[in-house]
Amino acid sequence: MLSIIFRHKNFKKSYLANEGNTILEVARKYNVEIEGSCEGSLACSTCHILLEEKWFNKLIPANEEEKELLGLLPDLKKHSRLGCQIKLTKNLDGIEIILPNNV
Ligand code: FES
Numbered sequence: 169m170l171s172i173i174f175r176h177k178n179f180k181k182s183y184l185a186n187e188g189n190t191i192l193e194v195a196r197k198y199n200v201e202i203e204g205s206c207e208g209s210l211a212c213s214t215c216h217i218l219l220e221e222k223w224f225n226k227l228i229p230a231n232e233e234e235k236e237l238l239g240l241l242p243d244l245k246k247h248s249r250l251g252c253q254i255k256l257t258k259n260l261d262g263i264e265i266i267l268p269n270n271v
Pocket residue numbers: 192203204205206207208209210211212213214215237250251252253
């Protein structure tokens with residue numbers, strides 16, 4: 169099991185997750201508010217999340233499809249990603265996910 173932290177405004181809580189789960193799957197499991205309306209098929213960008221640089225740099229870089237969707241976001245930030253595209257691996261144990269302000 170790995171730990172994953174979700175953070176939004178005054179909310180910050182740590183949860184347990186299995187390796188191989190996506191951030192969207194973990195959020196769903198614990199009712200954390202990430203929409204993910206296309207169920208991870210790279211067709212919506214409603215699973216937008218933010219990361220601190222140290223965690224962002226540990227991720228496998230976004231592919232072209234993900235980059236295209238990210239580019240359409242009005243609130244795109246330097247360390248934005250799509251939560252459905254990030255699978256948890258051992259080196260991401262303790263990762264902190266910041267929910268965008270429009271959540
Ligand atoms: S859930 Fe639609 S792109 Fe992630």
